[in-house]
Amino acid sequence: MTHRPLAVIVLAAGKGTRMKSARHKVLHPIAGKPMLRHLLDSAAGLKPVKTVVVVGAGREQVEAAVAPLGVSVAHQAEQLGTGHAVAQAADALQGFTGDVLILYGDVPLVSPETMERMVARLHEADAPAVVVLGFRPSDPGAYGRIIADADGRIGKMVEFKDATAEERAVDLCNSGLMAVAGEDLFALLDRVGNDNAAGEYYLPDIVMLAAADGRASAVIETTAGEVAGVNSRAELAVVEEAWQQARRQQAMADGASLVAPDTVWFSHDTVIGRDVTIEPNVIFGPGVTIADDVTIHAFSHLEGAQVAADASVGPYARLRPGAVMERGSRVGNFVEMKKARLGEGAKANHLTYLGDAEIGAKANIGAGTITCNYDGFFKYRTVIGAGAFVGSNSALVAPVTIGEGAIVGAGSTITADVPADALALVRPPQTSKSGWAERFRKLMRARKEAK
Known part of the structure; x- marks a missing residue:
């Protein structure tokens, strides 16, 4: 592991409408603890010098939940895509020089070991501009695709909506989690546009922007279960x-x-x-x-x-x-x-x-x-x-x-x-009346027969 300072950005601004709940999506519990806390506790194992949670819809609930943890909060007033969400953390990380790990509040099971692998990959000999966490689900569905060579060097990343049929046939998918040098992150984000099918600012676009500058990025893989997201x-x-x-x-x-x-x-x-x-x-x-x-x-x-x-x-x-x-x-x-x-x-x-x-x-x-x-x-x-x-x-x-x-x-x-x-002993003395029960039954039978 590098000894460079580490900052963590956690995206938690989504509305989570499919949960059909008054509770914010990232605060729904797993094993009795909110999803967001699972993720923040895992990230804390890497001893980041700064953690920023990006909030949006339902921000009051999330802010109250993280207030005791000493993390910073950034507000995404409009949900304009993942790239736009990460950009909201720029002020909180102003002047920061080190590595940045980008996580998602509704992807709670990512282990500290996987986070460490992402950051460590930034500092291998080929010095990738961005490290992306990929996975291979049994059904790739509508996930964004990663086109990479055998060494994990990324040739292209594309959202499903914008992918060709050939690209959609690739099963290496983008989890959305990334590690980037702080010196590069916000400069690249400033260049991200929204000329795509959804009209959003996509975080993965920084990979192709870095490639245009002659800097390759890399993908490392994990299991689909570790990056399972929660939307319902x-x-x-x-x-x-x-x-x-x-x-x-x-x-x-x-x-x-x-x-x-x-x-x-x-x-x-x-x-x-x-x-x-x-x-x-x-x-x-x-x-x-x-x-x-x-x-x-x-x-x-x-x-x-x-x-x-x-x-x-x-x-x-x-x-x-x-x-x-x-x-x-x-x-x-x-x-x-x-x-x-x-x-x-x-x-x-x-x-x-x-x-x-x-x-x-x-x-x-x-x-x-x-x-x-x-x-x-x-x-x-x-x-x-x-x-x-x-x-x-x-x-x-x-x-x-x-x-x-x-x-x-x-x-x-x-x-x-x-x-x-x-x-x-707190009870009255026991008494027995000899023959009382038999006399009672005879009396009751006689009354019943008389009716």
Whole structure:
């Protein structure tokens, strides 16, 4: 890699009308993170000294999304083509001397390695004026074509609308991504015209303008999947699936077992340890960390949760933000946790809600237990001590503390603290009336027969 400074221009000015959405196209998520953020995070791996996002329609949404990132914004008031869009970054890069990488906000899966290859190609012995990222899709369709020799030297680039039948037969297509020396980029753009079928200023025209100056350009290739663009909900789903497939393969390569890989959905920041078993139909939302030797049983949903080693989740469990399961803890079917910590070796195996709670080591939470943490206005905390036993169908009305080793009898509604090692029973005495049921049935049958 060259040590020249690098600037990145990301085009995000398109309207995205085919998405049929009030949300800007580049802000639609893949694996829980906006497309644009995927791309910017990848580009950040190259440590650019300047990043410029070109905005247009719906600019307020995009500007708000990138504001915390410290990138610059340029405005394309009219969408007059890709060349015109890149030209809007000229003021933001005034005086910049270095290399410029041009990316697209709706082409989110380009890897840092591919970006590095593009910039590095600028500095090979033949010193191309422009480096273009090409690909060979199964259906070239309406993509612009690249006519190049065996060494990747570009003879011609042409938009599909302006291509001849012979040129359209070429399967090497233009992704739109380019690397150009900053000293050349805007001077070439100043010479781009709009005498074409669409009346637009095409960025690829800088290749032929450089050729007219006696300077050749080069193409390097990548897979069609890496440069897949998103212009519709259907294309978004295709790119999401491609990202998920790659992440599933990575999880398995790193030592996790996915019983039915195609049914597991990861978030962009999911962390999975080794010897983790993930059963079918598990969904990871953002902010989940799974340690080694954990089992996630089928149909569980985790978001914003931390699960320590040797823990077990589900089936049909839901861990919401703030859920923490310590080593060897267990939650079973239809258990929900939110802002709750389940201590080492503690368990809640059935039909339980634990919200705003602290559960000590080796405590046992019986089936049907809930922490009543909300009064309609405020949230309150429940503390359950180590080794405590909470019987089935209990309601713990927060704020309340169950002491270490205490036992709460089944069916209790606890509204006051329970001391350590105490037994808490909240239910009326059981009574039995001998023969009552039989007398009741006889009376009811007689009434029914009398009608």
